[in-house]
Amino acid sequence: MKTLLLTWWTGYIWSHCTVDALEAWYEVIIFDNLTNSQQSVIDKIQSITGKSPKFYHWDLRNLEDIEAVFRENSIDAVLHFAGLKAVWESTQKPFEYYENNVTWSMNLLQVMKQHQCRNIIFSSTASVYNPFAPVPFSEETPTGNTTNPYATSKYIVENMLRDLALHSGLRVINLRYFNPIGAHQSGLIGEDPNDIPNNLLPYVMKVANGELPELRIFWDDYDTRDGTWVRDYIHISDLVSGHMAALEYIQKHTITLVDRASAGEMQQISLSQLQNPNMYDHETWFFEIFNLGRGEWSSVLEILHWAREVTGKEIPSVIAPRRPGDIGDCYCRAGKAKIMLGWEAHKSVYEWIEDSWNFICKQNKG
Secondary structure (H helix, E strand, O other), X not given: OOEEEEEOOOOHHHHHHHHHHHHOOOXXXXXEOOOOOOOOHHHHHHHXXXXXXXXXXXXXXXXXXXXXXXXXXXXXXXXXXXXXXXXXXXXXXXXXXXXXHHHHHHHHHHHHHHOOOOEEXXXXXXXXXXXXXXXXXXXXXXXXXXXXXXXXHHHHHHHHXXXXXXXXXXXXXXXXXXXXXXXXXXOOOOOOOOOOOOOHHHHHHHHHOOOOOOEXXXXXXXXXXXXXXEEOOEEHHHHHXXXXXXXXXXXXXXXXXXXXXXXXXXXXXXXXXXXXXXXXXXXXXXEEEEEEOOOOOEEHHHHHHHHHHHHOOOOOEEEEOOOXXXXXXXXXXXXXXXXXXXXXXXXXXXXXHXXXXXXXXXXXXX
16 A cells, blocks of 8 residues: 545544655645645745645545546555544534534445445544443444534534445444644644634643633533543544554455454344355455544643643643533543554653644744
8 A cells, every 4th residue: 555645624633644655655635625724834844744635726526636546546545534522612513513523424435336345444523432331442332413514513423434335345443532632743834723622732732822812621520520521632643653553554454254253242233134145246345444543532621731740831821611513521441443554642741742842832933
């Protein structure tokens, strides 16, 4: 597998993944409409790697644009990052989230099928887990009963991918993220949203450097150890190394329908289907789910405390009302990825914050 197509939106995860893919000698093709990102990040990637990805300034809503990319390139795998991703915003703009995250994914998958591109790594989320299930969440934890349109949109795409794996021979690795955080050690790329951030650490960093007056902590009466919600944070470099491990895995493995079902991992498959595998138009299928997290958790107040230590800044904060769609605790079991992918997260909490602060400081100097 040599050529990767990356669909991207905010540029944060995409840019770090592009760096690792180029350094691993993949050919990288980028597809985006630059709605929420800047083409200048490509120059920064070239500064880090000495290489540049092939860039298409086109749009996933346009089937002709997608088809042109596949006609002009022999694409071995797609890393599908594209989509809107803010929980609170999705409660205010649900139809935008369904269109961006679901309809445009359908466009991509349709063209992949037409061009017989069978391998996809999907950027999903821990938000698909049933919020009433006990934590920590494992890959076997029930999904659904989602609390916001963002999570629902990802849940729908996950089920689309499962159907296509089962009935059309698509080979899928579904990565459920648990709160990416941090920045590249070079300080050249990181998360720097234009408006008030939806994610915690960029919000903290903007208060620390004086861009925003205070951190709004969205309520302090959750049923957690200090009343603020807790999350399983993972450094962006660890998250990206999980994608590289997934790419290696998808190249090396294929699993038969009967083998997977006998392992009890796809309860949706009925006995009659298993007894008649000829009903499918392919011989094997591949759909794997992995949590990408640390299996540890930190609260809002703990992150704030550590950020004050690392930056030396006061970082004022206030308690604000709860946001629609938020849940109290969300953290994972990450053992499956360690066993099957040989992957685990290594970066510490101080490295998350140090790298983010280094990125913010370099941005300000620039």
